Structure formats: C-alpha cells, structure tokens
Amino acid sequence: MGDSSNSTGRSNWSGGTGRTCYCGSIVRMFTSKTPTNPGRRFLRCGGTHGQRCSFFEWVDHEVAIIPGLLQRMKHVEEENMRLSASLLEIRESLKSLVSNLNIIKTCAIICLLITAWFMVFKQM
Ligand SMILES: [Zn+2]
Structure with a gap:
C-alpha cells in the first residue's frame, strides 16, 4: 500500500x-x-x-465500455423525454389548428349560403 x-x-x-x-x-x-x-x-x-x-x-x-454505454443510455433517455414533451406540444398545436380550421369551414359555408341566397334573391 x-x-x-x-x-x-x-x-x-x-x-x-x-x-x-x-x-x-x-x-x-x-x-x-x-x-x-x-x-x-x-x-x-x-x-x-x-x-x-x-x-x-x-x-x-472492455470495462470502460460499460460506463460509456450507461452515459449514452442516459443521454438517449433524456432526449426521449425531450422529444415526448415536444410531441405533446405539437399535438396541442394541431388540436387548436383543427378547431380553427373548423371555424373557418363554418364561416366559408355561411358565406356561400349568403352569396347563394343573394343571387337567388336578385333573379326574382
Ligand atoms: Zn518507468
């Protein structure tokens, strides 16, 4: 010693x-x-x-490979958690986009109906 x-x-x-x-x-x-x-x-x-x-x-x-692998696994897990969080955010954005799109669709249909109604009214 x-x-x-x-x-x-x-x-x-x-x-x-x-x-x-x-x-x-x-x-x-x-x-x-x-x-x-x-x-x-x-x-x-x-x-x-x-x-x-x-x-x-x-x-x-060979021994040095194990701590290196453990460290890399930790990095991969962290990256995975970050990606999951991003995915959740993207899903939320997509949800609000879809609801906005539905509002726009409804508006477009109303516009079309009003236009059609006016055209019919004009011809009478
Ligand atoms: Zn020596």
Missing part, C-alpha cells in the same frame, strides 16, 4: 507484474477509481514519485 499516496486517491496499487518500463523500474498494476473507468486495471511505472517515467498501459480494455 506504500504507493497509494502517489496515485492521488484515484487508484490502488494492486501488485507487481515482473515487467520493466522505459526507465528500468518495475511495472506495477493499479486499479482505476475514476467514474469513467471504475475497476479498470492499468499498468504504470513503479518508480518512486518524481522519478516515474510516462509508461502507461490499460490491462482491462
């Missing part, structure tokens, strides 16, 4: 690997605790703080 202070609380040292990295230090395996990669293991330089090289390698490649 001696190295856990070097990992800024985002990962736990979980063992050595027997491999050596760019600087010749022993490569060590850690477990990620970040929200995007929970429980995903990675390899990093086992050198002491300040002397560590840039060696980094993921051990688990």
